[in-house]
Amino acid sequence: MASVLGLLEAKESAAREAVERAREETVRAAAVLEEAERVLERLVIAREAVVEVLAEPAGRAVVAVEGAAVAAAVAGSPVPHQSGRLARAVLAPDYQRIISVLESEAAAGRNKVRAKDLAVALGLDVVPAKIEGVRSQAKRLAERGWITRHQSGEFGILTA
Template identity: 35%
Template sequence: MVSLPEELQAREAAARRRVEELQAEAAELALRLERAREDLSRLEITRETVAQVLAELSAAEAEGNVAAGDTPEAKESSMPHGVGAMVVPPWREGLVVAVLPDVYRDIVEVIADAPGPVQAKQIVPRIGLPTTTGKIETTRSKLKRLVERGWLDEDSPGRFTLARRGPGRDRSNSR
């Protein structure tokens, strides 16, 4: 017959082995999760890049930048290359919000739905981000970029609205 202390030691050893096995499984799952997140990130970046290139090509065709007599070499050299590519194209007549990367499109849609001027700290939770200082500042820089490119107006410091467009309307943006 086994004594009680020996039985407890045996059970403790078995429990310790099970904990170690589970920790090893958790570490493996964490590694697999990190790899999956990296794959997802690469795919998101690729999709955004493709959308941007297509938008730029579409905008170039709409503006008639590519003349009918251009050679293929001239067309290639006039297209932007990856280095220094513009993620947020300048707004121009006929350009729709769909050409913007997802986060910029979300920001513009939140502002479009707002009854008045909106601050960065009000936008952050509406686009699904935590309201940390870093996320607010990142969003504020995106808002400023949208103002610079003509998608938004900054009527007073830190308060953003859709850009006013159309005949007879003021199109002045933030300083």
């Protein structure tokens, strides 16, 4: 007959495993939620911009765009495609920080940086949700021509 302590230890072990699985699932769900919130925010901004443009007379909208200066971005703003003429100031502060970290790493001779190392350099908690958030932002910068994404999945600054 099994001992009471042995049975309790087995149940405790199973409960610990269930808790760990639930924690991992929560981290994954948090990352999905974070990305969904970013998508929603971009869509709201896009809709508001379209409504604003459609509300103005056609000639006035063109004049306003031609005379407008490039403003600094705010947190949560979309990443524009780099055409070689855009200043880093058009990027949201989080994206600017990623580029700054990559430049610092390149100056130290490290031309390839993993998302986990970026998260550490940015002072974030080293948990999957934060690492995946940084990876997502870095991938977005790479897709739009601001940085390089190597085949290994690591990131670096653009070389001329």
